[in-house]
Amino acid sequence: MDYIIQGFAEAFKLLFSFDQEIYRIILLTLYVTIMSTFIATIIGVPLGIFIGIKNFRFKRTLIRFLYTFMSIPPVIAGLFVYLVLARRGPLGQLELLFTPTAMIIAQVFLVAPIIMGITYNNTRDKGQNIKQVAYTLGADKRQALMLLLFELKADIFAAIVSGFGRAISEVGAVMLVGGNIKGHTRVMTTSIAMLQSMGDYSQAIAIGLVLLVLSFIINSILYHIQRVV
Amino acid sequence: MNITLHNITKKYGDKTVLSIDQLEFKTGTVTGIIGPNGSGKSTLMRIISGIDKEYTGCLNIDGHEINQEICKNMTLVFQKPYLINTDVYNNIAYPLKIRGVSKLEMNRKIENMIELLQLKEIIRQSARTLSGGEMQRVALARAIVFEPRLLLLDEPTSNIDPKTMQLMESAIKYINKCCNTTVVLVTHNIRQLRRVCTEAVFMQEGKVVERDLVKDVLNRLDEDFIGDFLEKELPI
């Protein structure tokens, strides 16, 4: 029991010591998570809407793939991106492996399907109605699309929040392609995994607490925005 | 607007749900469509409104095939109306906004609707919190606020109390008088048919069985036969 209590005490000490290393880790975590969620949104929302309102060949097959990708294990996505970016891989010359960019790429693979899948589901359920109402009131294609976005904004937001949740909590993919290099690609989840394996529980708890508080704050902000829009 | 249909057929798989040889709605007329559930009334409305394009045959509006310009001058009120997730005012404003109507003009037209359909009490209420009957009233206001030349109504008063029904019926008559709007109204209410419409179409199994002045259609159809499909004239 002792080591847990001690861990918490040390955790607080660590947080208020303004240790540079810890803040660098927090900032990198935010950078990677926000960038990957942002890019995944740009990819996922339009595609989700598109497959939600359009009919085309192989749509069912595509959706089955989409659902699979929504729950793809992070290590598999990580491994895939690793192999592509590795020195001997097809994009090896870019020398992206073990950089934050590689971590963002890997997370986009995880997050984009989630945002796309949730957006698709909502568009499929409500899109037809919304489009028809827009057309019967005289809207052109662009205006109908605008109304669709307006009506689905809460759902799209929920999709982004889910995607963000996956990005900030994920460890497998960023570990593989980032390598948990101190001061360079070390983020909160990979630190916790490493500290735990080293038996340094107080540090692990400290970072774990920060991670919790951070997602609480960000989710509160997102939730607030969602209620306003 | 003048609408003519020629050899219109609509199928779902092997099932033919609509098969109309010839049907015309003349400019400025108010026509009631009656018939049992599943006889294709809503299907017909959706085809005329342009949102259902998966049919064969020829649909002409003022001698043209349907296009964006024509669509802008007509509207359909759905059996189950869908209101935009905003307040009542902005729902009614929507068709005016997308037509670029000026603020001043917009306010004037909406005021007119508020009076015509007595929406004062609910004008700032969120559309999602309205009762079923209120939604139908707002949907009607939103449909006639831009003075369409063709107004398609799919059971617009199905959940409406008698007093509000009267209100909605006078709004329908008003738009027909003031803008010479062609009105096509699906109803199961025989008294409403008599009150509002001058002509009637009786449909069955996707086909037009009778089409004439209201009283002639009702005369020709057997009393019991009508009684099966329309609300009977119960003494209240």
Ligand SMILES: Nc1ncnc2c1ncn2[C@@H]1O[C@H](COP(=O)(O)OP(=O)(O)OP(=O)(O)O)[C@@H](O)[C@H]1O
């Ligand atoms: N998407 C669909 N797939 C298969 N059949 C359909 C579909 N939509 C409608 N139908 C069928 O088409 C027929 C006509 O439907 P429609 O909605 O036009 O009837 P209606 O006359 O409006 O009936 P009601 O009085 O109940 O509103 C019905 O038998 C219905 O089951």
Ligand SMILES: [Mg+2]
């Ligand atoms: Mg119907």
